[in-house]
Amino acid sequence: MNDLALKMLLGDRAKYIMLVSGLTFASLLMTEQAAIFCGIMQWSGSTLDNVGAPIWVVDPMVEQVNDTEALRDTDLHRVRSVEGVAWAAPFYQGVLRTRMRDGSFKFVQLVGIDAATFAGAPAEVVEGDLNQLRLPNTVILDEYGAQKLSRDPARPIAVGDSFEINDHEARVVGICRTRMSFSGNPYVFTTYDQALQYAPGTRKMLSCVLVGAAEGKEPAAVARRIGQATGLKAYTRDEFFWLTVWWFIENTGIPVAFGATVLLGFVVGLAISSQTFYSFVLENLRNLGALKAMGASDRVLARMVMLQTLTVGLIGYGCGVGLASLFGMVVLRKGMPPFFLPWQLPLLTLGAVLFICWMAASLGIRKIRQLEPAVVFRG
Amino acid sequence: MNRIAVRTSCVCKGFGEGESRTEVLKEVNFEAQMGELLMLVGPSGCGKTTLLSVIAGTLGVDRGEVEVFDSPLHRLQTKEVTQFRASNIGFIFQQYNLIPTLNCIENVSVPLRIQGATAADAEDKAAAMLETVGLGKRIRHRPNMLSGGQQQRVAIARALVHDPKLIICDEPTAALDSENGARVMEILRGVAARPDRCVIIVTHDNRIFRYADRMTHMEDGRIHHTDNPETGAMERQ
Structure with missing residues (x-):
């Protein structure tokens, strides 16, 4: 039934494009903004990279690498x-x-x-x-x-x-x-x-x-x-870097500003995908009812819905992260704005996209569970 | 040939709660036999479709017993009823209910796929069944490229492809002209001619009454009488 589920999804071109676009936008926004945030955090400790010393000894009052309290x-x-x-x-x-x-x-x-x-x-x-x-x-x-x-x-x-x-x-x-x-x-x-x-x-x-x-x-x-x-305070390069990063997180509005945009991407992706997928399920309710009447179990239908959401989710994720990487390649060539895409970031975005898919699928699956197969006999 | 395919005893079914509750089926005793095409007729709201849903196992009963091919549907778990439907019942709906994004062969192969057949096996059988209903040249067409009559024939192919013993039809000719209606009924008549099968049709369409072996008339949630259009014999309940 999996191939039929995919054909049902791909056959509704408008909904499919809408779903993929929503998840692409969400993935792009989450990855790109988080990568810029990581880039800024990397810039905050750039002295540590430009001056390659293994251990830094500073005044005990110094809180981060850009702080200066002379010894x-x-x-x-x-x-x-x-x-x-x-x-x-x-x-x-x-x-x-x-x-x-x-x-x-x-x-x-x-x-x-x-x-x-x-x-x-x-x-x-x-x-x-x-x-x-x-x-x-x-x-x-x-x-x-x-x-x-x-x-x-x-x-x-x-x-x-x-x-x-x-x-x-x-x-x-x-x-x-x-x-x-x-x-x-x-x-x-x-x-x-x-x-x-x-x-x-x-x-x-x-x-x-x-x-x-x-x-x-x-x-x-x-x-x-x-x-x-x-x-005195003595830090290894890594210790001093993370001290600096945490100082910026705790003492500036940067994480809040970027966090809000990442959250916005997540919420928009969740809203668009859930709403579109739910309406996709509603529009197909009669067909799903017919499948149920013909003997398709809730489990089979749930698997079909899950497969459909995962398909659009992974395609949207691929497009979004791909576009974010493309953006990164362009800005890295120009040097502005800061962009750093550690391997953990695409994984986190994938987690968020899978969560969005799960939420969207859950709404559809809930509706299917409530669906009486007898609905197909009602005019 | 007089073996019972479907039997309901004192079946009651109502909808709603409290003052808004409506009893749709009231102590319904019904029988359909193997090898017959039985029509369930009566005015709108008399409970035909509800009875059909109960027989098909798509709706549970409040009271009473439902036996289809000796299986007590009223006692089975939901999962078991679902499996029973997949193996034993073919459905033909008034609005065809073909999946618009799948082509004819994919639509027809659905019951086999539900039973776990591979895509290749299911499509081979679906192609043969489409050939049987005269649509062998349109297997790759989508439903929206077919006329109403052709769509209903695809639905018939889908209902028969897994060789079910009971065919449930809800107003199969209501949306068709006389010619297409007659063609659909000829196919269903042929299906019912097999002694191990039973076709139950809910209909208002008096153009097709002549195809029935027996007609069961319902009124106000009860079976009023059953008659044989050919012999004129009538049994009242």
């Missing part, structure tokens, strides 16, 4: 003395104002790394030479910054160009590839000492200490030991 210079030495620490390097980060040659200014995310070890240096320098960062007044700019800081979109900033950071010259010696920051400011890498020249002077300047665990030591265990020994 004392002596903290660097205290961290270095902890057992299991292979290396510890100073790190500066701050948002500074740049001024271009034509007088315009923009904000950048300045990152100062240790000149001796280059711990925290960008992983992918696409143009120029990282070693030249040891020269005075030099910076490495990310690709986004090369575009954004240029007045002429046709000519991005290139190696050899210069601009000003806080009234100090910054000569570009390299272009690197980074993940966009949450604030949308380009990343500018320089040495820690040079960063202190650029940044307005304060009593404490050390944003955090980047740490590498000794060979054979678990970063998480080393981080705990640093915390116990120094009274």
Whole structure:
């Protein structure tokens, strides 16, 4: 009877298209909005990806990676003395104002790394030479910054160009590839000492200490030991990332805004699909009654209805997730808006779509159960 | 040939509750025999269709007994009645009730598919049955591409394809012209000629009365009398 159930469904072209469209829209909205949310969350911790340190040591008051509460210079030495620490390097980060040659200014995310070890240096320098960062007044700019800081979109900033950071010259010696920051400011890498020249002077300047665990030591265990020994907070990269994500979830309206859209997609999908499928069952009630009279059991009819809803559900899901992925491919090429589609997301959407199908089928099955086969004898 | 195919004893059936309750069947005693075509006639609202539904096992009774081929339907569980219908009863409805999105051969194969036949087997038998009712060249047509008479012949093929012993017909010619009505009745007449089968037809259509072996007249929820149109013999209840 399964093939007949599918023919009954596909034969009613208008209802079939309506059902598939509703579920496609729901899947698209749920997947795409959730992926943008994940993308934003990924951006919130992009410093962690752009500065590849295994352990981050910060002031106990720091709640997430974009927070800055400077440490004392002596903290660097205290961290270095902890057992299991292979290396510890100073790190500066701050948002500074740049001024271009034509007088315009923009904000950048300045990152100062240790000149001796280059711990925290960008992983992918696409143009120029990282070693030249040891020269005075030099910076490495990310690709986004090369575009954004240029007045002429046709000519991005290139190696050899210069601009000003806080009234100090910054000569570009390299272009690197980074993940966009949450604030949308380009990343500018320089040495820690040079960063202190650029940044307005304060009593404490050390944003955090980047740490590498000794060979054979678990970063998480080393981080705990640093915390116990120094009274500072030490996180592994993953711990700090999730701390940052949860901070954004708890302290911003982002999850509510995206959650509302995802919920809207779910509700619209549920409403359209349930209503359309229910009317599909109602319109076929006489035929279903005839099948029941001819000896089709409630179970067989329920299976047919379930198959019909699952078919439209899975087709709609495939179209929706496919369109969301297509959208993702386009925006990833452009870099905006943020888009991150972890494998769990399509699974969650599938769960939501299956729930919608189950709800829609339940309404139909309930009606079929109540249906007396004798209805076919009534004119 | 005088074996009882269907027997109802003191069957009562009502609808509604309290003051709005209506007793539709009142102590109905009815019999249909193997190898006969029996027509159930009477004015609208007299309970013909309700009795037909009770005999077909699509409606339970409030009181009384219903036996079809010695199976006590009134005592069977819903699931058992459903299985009984699938194996033993063929249905022909006034509005044909063909599934509009399936073609003729798929529609006719439905009773076999319900019984668990494979699509290929069911369609082979359905094609043969459509050939029998004169629609062998229209097996891939959908119902909306056929005339009313042709649709009813598809419905007859569907009712007969699984070789049921009892054929239940509800106003099978009401929507047909005389010519198509006669053609449908000729087919049903042929079905009833087999000694192991019984055809029960509810109808208002006096053009087809001549095809009946016996006619049972109902009035006000009761069997009034049964007569034989050929011999004129009448038995009152």
